[in-house]
Amino acid sequence: MEYQRLIDRILLETKPLAKNGKVASYIPALAEVSPEKYGISISTLERQRYNTGDHDVLFSIQSISKVFTFSLAYARLGHKIWERTGREPSGTAFNSLIQLEHEHGIPRNPFINAGAIVVADILLSIFPDPKKVLLDYVRELANNESINYDENVAFSEKASGHRNFALAHFMKSFGNIQNSVEDVLDIYFHQCSLALTTDQLACSFLFLANDGVNPHNNRQILTASQAKRLKALMLTTGLYNESGDFAFRVGMPGKSGVGGGIVAVIPNLLSIATWSPPLNEMGNSVAGFEALERFTTYSGKSVF
Amino acid sequence: MEYQRLIDRILLETKPLAKNGKVASYIPALAEVSPEKYGISISTLERQRYNTGDHDVLFSIQSISKVFTFSLAYARLGHKIWERTGREPSGTAFNSLIQLEHEHGIPRNPFINAGAIVVADILLSIFPDPKKVLLDYVRELANNESINYDENVAFSEKASGHRNFALAHFMKSFGNIQNSVEDVLDIYFHQCSLALTTDQLACSFLFLANDGVNPHNNRQILTASQAKRLKALMLTTGLYNESGDFAFRVGMPGKSGVGGGIVAVIPNLLSIATWSPPLNEMGNSVAGFEALERFTTYSGKSVF
């Protein structure tokens, strides 16, 4: 198979780059992960799956979970969600408070920490048990009932989450958090702890390449228009302050997490997930970023 | 023809929106333009052209010219151009000095004023007569020898261009302008004064939908990879501080100018240009923005 040879080659070529990055160390559970781990998975609309490397090892998806929670809230609220968060690139670090102060507690977009915390607050106002709803949602998208939170990671996130507590209290001072800070962050720290393999991750994003329809059960998760808009948001804001560079070099809507994962989609074609823990200074996986650039270069496929 | 009916309908539907905007007034030549003017043009890779409204009236393309100058410099310098300008969304107003101070004279991207002034400086270092080179370049891309600068506009730009003088001197204090500020801004003010019709504008951007090859004469203007990258840059930074919103609502790489023009492309398909002078607070044409959103919604075509 062509895709199989392609990802085998790319894994081989880009694996050495991992040594230029540093594994996230702010919580023990992340710091302990081997920097050698590396997996790549592709899932196509033709129901083919291609895997290479450590594609069956669970890792912490961290910020990638922001796409799941946003999608869940967006399907419910529609346009009204934009009263609570913006949709512009932030131009500043992912956990900055500066932008938030200038714009009176409205985060720049739902994929920076502040925006994701607002989304967690929204879920808490909608659902009696948002953690369970979210877990069911991800399991359905990935077509895999075994997916779960890593309570150990969630607990560590909380213990070292002073900056996120600051963000939440700060937005609450502007009236943009409606539930208790403790409860909102409990959701947020749990969503960050979701553990998936690259194979599961690629599967779970396939609905975005399919005009919002979950290909596993044909359920409409988002309208086609909403799916288009979510992909635009991923393209412009999905890789923290390196989103412009990712769009420029890779040219696919994507989302990264400090656990070392990146996932991206090509509309009407496929989704692809990479996992290599060492990060660059922007918080994105060094090897994964390069792998995705090579994928678009070698295959000639991107959104442009 | 389907595209013809589509743009006729969109023009009719969105024309009333112009009254919600304000024509740029900082120079007389722009302030005198009628807010009623409205034209839409499409140019396809199949060599079809579709026009409606004031598609044959010359207007000042202003910041849209930044794509031409950048493309010209990028083809010459390649990757080395990124030593002089960034490629990330700015997150601040198009003529802000704040970002520039924080980042030591390196503009965020080539489509904010500071970035375009650096590009003009680059052209001045490469070409003995950059204004003539640029004019020939645009004429070739538009396949139209009649295109010209509007000296009246260029003169007015200079007379009221204190902010741009500030930007250029500021960057020179950081060493990121190599020629005289006067000479660099002379190029910049002239490029802004380029006068095209929507029909000519759509034609001149078709090479970006064609993997960098000028379809009028089959000359390779940019490599396919460079064209892809330039489109990514347009998508993330082409509409000032509203770029994220344009990507979100419209989903096409585009570029706007305060003369009221917007141009956008769909890879492998077409380019589309709109012109309606009244602007929203972000400096983008109110009717043109909405027209392009409807175009992608009605046609179901976008990059996503």
Added chain:
Amino acid sequence: MEYQRLIDRILLETKPLAKNGKVASYIPALAEVSPEKYGISISTLERQRYNTGDHDVLFSIQSISKVFTFSLAYARLGHKIWERTGREPSGTAFNSLIQLEHEHGIPRNPFINAGAIVVADILLSIFPDPKKVLLDYVRELANNESINYDENVAFSEKASGHRNFALAHFMKSFGNIQNSVEDVLDIYFHQCSLALTTDQLACSFLFLANDGVNPHNNRQILTASQAKRLKALMLTTGLYNESGDFAFRVGMPGKSGVGGGIVAVIPNLLSIATWSPPLNEMGNSVAGFEALERFTTYSGKSVF
């Protein structure tokens, strides 16, 4: 008595200005105070006291307490205190997080909220029961055993103190808060709730006009050099973002609070306290500010 006639006149002249301000409303206990209240008190090194208006009504001293806590910590730590807080004017609003982010969790000075929270953290690390120590300290300085916290105010401060929680968590993320955020803010909210009369307030600041020696019991509270430095700090940073203006118009080291109090000293001479609840947009008492300007103008006395 000359001072008596002077403050009687000033009270009469400036009382009408109160209607140009607004009483702080973020907690009920402050919002309920009558805007008509107005008292002025002078305490001299010759042991004379002059009072006019509502000089015997208790009010919430709020940020004025920051001088007490800083003085207490400064006497213990000396120069080492500057490892935890700066001593420059902030140039931004009193509860801003922006400066804090730019300077990695080190507040600009001990009289903005962030700085006072760091000082509370310091007191908590020094004393087993800092709230009791602080109360004894203020009672000794004011020579009045009846002074107390207003638990009602302290409770309300906490309930609406999201911004202060944000500041504390934010600094903790930089390692500049060493105790639990809850415990540190408990001290902070209590110090803000201290209730004094203008007469008690003037008395309690007299040690600063006396080279650091409490004139009531001749105890050295600060060294002469420390007292000089604390007065310099008050002059440059004591009235939030209006400190420069206060120095300019009044010319005395002073400190204000959102309860409507202001206290100021003239070295080797006297201390003066005013209380009028309506505040200007900077958070300073409108009538009190003007009263102190007139006091220096009419008396010809200032530090300059």
Added chain:
Amino acid sequence: MEYQRLIDRILLETKPLAKNGKVASYIPALAEVSPEKYGISISTLERQRYNTGDHDVLFSIQSISKVFTFSLAYARLGHKIWERTGREPSGTAFNSLIQLEHEHGIPRNPFINAGAIVVADILLSIFPDPKKVLLDYVRELANNESINYDENVAFSEKASGHRNFALAHFMKSFGNIQNSVEDVLDIYFHQCSLALTTDQLACSFLFLANDGVNPHNNRQILTASQAKRLKALMLTTGLYNESGDFAFRVGMPGKSGVGGGIVAVIPNLLSIATWSPPLNEMGNSVAGFEALERFTTYSGKSVF
């Protein structure tokens, strides 16, 4: 004489500190000055003068001239001057454009570059020949007809003054510069080039210790109230971003320049000038700053 012994001792003690600083190097005329130069001068209201070290060598007073031009404009415009510049500490570097952008072209105070450029613009609107008026003014204050501009320095300032051109054009874009940028900066670059000795400098500031009256000819330069206000401004903003620290450690209204000079006054008593070219990172003379701190510590005299 006591003051004589005092400054002799301080010069001896603090001279070695100069090696911790760096001589300003942005123009040749400043870079060539020997870092070994060191002079201290005191001028008292009792008409005594005390000098030590290189007190009779001319040096470039640079930003110290901002006090002269401001005083000249203030006497003419009175309160109306505050429509053109603020009077708060800037909180940012002396040549920052950030504050200026946030506050729409109104500089924070007249002692940062932007503020002094506005003052130069004001002088140009008042006087037909402001450079001559300023020179006469300084000669009168210093009681010395030999004082002059250093045309060599003025020329160099202009050649490397891109940042100041940026500031002036930027403010003109907000309408806060009324004359041509070239003409305004010609005044500004000349005022910076004024060459005085420490003895002359101390003499020329004595009017500020004397309630605004020039003690050499008894002419009222400023009203007593204006003199008080100008001193307050110096205390809060006179040493760039280190003003708070200077107030804290020294406790005198002062003004520094990148030529290595600092001048300060004690109301009703004396003025003191120091000159040692090596600067700290904030742009203030290392030895001079320390000398003034020791002067207040040893003499026990300050405004506090």
